[in-house]
Amino acid sequence: MSTLLEVDDLRVNFPTRTGLVQAVRGVSFSLGRERLGIVGESGSGKSQTGRAIMGLTPPQAEVKAKKLAFDGIDLLAAPARQRRALRGKRIAMILQDPKYSLDPVMSIGRQIVETLRTHEKVGKAEARDRALAMLEAVQIRDPARVFDLHPHEVSGGMGQRAMIAMMLIAGPEMMIADEPTSALDVTVQLDVLGILDKLVSERGMGLIFISHDLRLVSSFCDRVIVMYAGKVVEQLKASELRDAQHPYTRGLLNCMPRIGFERHPLPVLDRKPEWAA
Amino acid sequence: MNAALSIDGLEVVFDRFRALKGVSLEVKSGDSFGLVGESGSGKSTLLKAIAGLVPAASGSIAVNGKTLGTRRDKAFYREVQMVFQDPYGSLHPRQTVDRLLQEPLAIHGFADGEKRIQRALDEVGLGTGFRFRYAHQLSGGQRQRVAIARALILEPSILLLDEPTSALDASVQAEVLNLLEEIRRRRKLTFLMVSHDLAIVTHMCERLMVMQNGEAVENLTASQLIGHRVTKDYTRNLLRASEGFVRTA
Numbered sequence: 001m002s003t004l005l006e007v008d009d010l011r012v013n014f015p016t017r018t019g020l021v022q023a024v025r026g027v028s029f030s031l032g033r034e035r036l037g038i039v040g041e042s043g044s045g046k047s048q049t050g051r052a053i054m055g056l057t058p059p060q061a062e063v064k065a066k067k068l069a070f071d072g073i074d075l076l077a078a079p080a081r082q083r084r085a086l087r088g089k090r091i092a093m094i095l096q097d098p099k100y101s102l103d104p105v106m107s108i109g110r111q112i113v114e115t116l117r118t119h120e121k122v123g124k125a126e127a128r129d130r131a132l133a134m135l136e137a138v139q140i141r142d143p144a145r146v147f148d149l150h151p152h153e154v155s156g157g158m159g160q161r162a163m164i165a166m167m168l169i170a171g172p173e174m175m176i177a178d179e180p181t182s183a184l185d186v187t188v189q190l191d192v193l194g195i196l197d198k199l200v201s202e203r204g205m206g207l208i209f210i211s212h213d214l215r216l217v218s219s220f221c222d223r224v225i226v227m228y229a230g231k232v233v234e235q236l237k238a239s240e241l242r243d244a245q246h247p248y249t250r251g252l253l254n255c256m257p258r259i260g261f262e263r264h265p266l267p268v269l270d271r272k273p274e275w276a277a
Numbered sequence: 278m279n280a281a282l283s284i285d286g287l288e289v290v291f292d293r294f295r296a297l298k299g300v301s302l303e304v305k306s307g308d309s310f311g312l313v314g315e316s317g318s319g320k321s322t323l324l325k326a327i328a329g330l331v332p333a334a335s336g337s338i339a340v341n342g343k344t345l346g347t348r349r350d351k352a353f354y355r356e357v358q359m360v361f362q363d364p365y366g367s368l369h370p371r372q373t374v375d376r377l378l379q380e381p382l383a384i385h386g387f388a389d390g391e392k393r394i395q396r397a398l399d400e401v402g403l404g405t406g407f408r409f410r411y412a413h414q415l416s417g418g419q420r421q422r423v424a425i426a427r428a429l430i431l432e433p434s435i436l437l438l439d440e441p442t443s444a445l446d447a448s449v450q451a452e453v454l455n456l457l458e459e460i461r462r463r464r465k466l467t468f469l470m471v472s473h474d475l476a477i478v479t480h481m482c483e484r485l486m487v488m489q490n491g492e493a494v495e496n497l498t499a500s501q502l503i504g505h506r507v508t509k510d511y512t513r514n515l516l517r518a519s520e521g522f523v524r525t526a
Binding site: 215258 | 316448473479503516520521
């Protein structure tokens with residue numbers, strides 16, 4: 001399996017008035033053409049890891065790594081211009097809530113066309129055709145109608161599909177999905193995941209799936225990284241989640257109520273200071 | 278046992294949109310009842326209509342056998358309190374926990390505020406150390422505990438819970454769910470709980486109602502749901518969806 005992304009000892013620090021906040025503290029992993037899940041609770045540094053790879057860390061923060069390379073390109077040494085060219089073209093990102101991540105004053109079709117024409121030299125008519133085809137690929141029934149709608153006129157699930165269409169139109173090799181379905185209803189969630197799954201495997205993309213939901217991630221991904229307090233506490237195959245060793249992973253799996261498994265009271269996580277050490 | 282809450286043919290209309298289309302429901306005293314459904318199903322609207330936060334177009338709501346009018350009186354709020362979904366939005370950012378908890382006591386003219394505040398904080402596991410902090414100095418779980426303390430301080434008999442843990446991390450969710458269960462047992466409270474998560478509802482409630490598009494789809498007991506003994510396709514879909522992603526191919 002060829003390696004698409006290599007991350008070695010990634011650190012993201014935020015200088016604040018009260019001192020340095022270390023959001024990510026030495027995360028290492030590599031990604032091939034596979035589905036990798038990054039799981040953690042709020043504040044674990046999972047989103048900042050994704051953003052650092054994407055190059056979307058706020059300017060006041062410092063990003064350091066022994067190695068952060070996408071397809072051999074050293075991302076930390078790359079000039080801003082080169083990173084802009086990568087973003088959207090070869091590395092794409094889907095965010096949590098389409099209500100906020102889509103431009104509210106631009107029609108969905110125009111946004112998709114804009115993405116395409118930023119990265120490729122295509123004529124207006126061809127761009128429109130490709131955008132329509134992409135909308136169809138994400139299983140939007142009436143692409144021509146949705147093309148002219150604005151984000152507020154569509155449902156959350158439809159908006160997230162449009163977002164996926166927009167991210168995939170330039171044919172990226174790697175996709176970072178940060179909680180792509182958390183804002184959606186459960187049944188819609190599965191539709192969107194199904195579409196994402198199909199497109200990612202058809203196109204042989206690498207996917208980083210960031211989520212707080214350990215169970216969802218393990219049903220969707222090949223491999224799972226569990227983060228706690230800015231560090232990776234455990235890396236394992238999704239199929240071997242039941243044999244997780246780290247008490248945090250086990251605690252996280254255990255504390256969720258499950259249909260048909262009555263436990264009163266629910267087991268709670270007993271956080272140990274050494275997990276964060 | 279008599280009904281703590283009985284609702285008959287409740288309709289809520291926003292302009293021309295019928296958010297609730299004649300929903301009926303009965304919750305026995307001491308029971309925990311769950312409302313499940315996707316966004317837009319009307320489950321939160323039902324809760325708000327009971328609390329008097331949205332006007333009912335028609336139908337009736339009775340609490341402990343007493344039918345409610347269009348305006349809720351003070352006695353109603355002493356019986357029925359609500360905990361909202363987002364602890365980041367439901368606590369006043371410029372009031373200390375102490376001030377937040379004093380508000381309902383002042384409104385209802387309780388004299389033994391000091392004792393009640395201490396008791397309420399102890400009961401939700403915060404202790405008096407948190408009394409003079411602001412909401413922004415607390416974590417999400419601690420904030421939701423403050424919101425629960427505020428609801429409990431008037432010693433209501435019915436708690437309306439609108440997705441009380443969906444804004445919290447899984448591990449914190451477990452703590453808050455345990456707290457709610459313990460309080461219900463100790464105070465013999467009646468719960469009406471809204472959630473989109475079937476697992477949480479089956480964990481917390483003995484009976485539940487599945488809602489869709491402002492209508493009741495079906496009424497179930499938790500054990501019927503666990504045993505997949507459901508009659509409607511919609512409920513079956515929800516059940517399947519809650520089991521996670523299954524790759525087809």
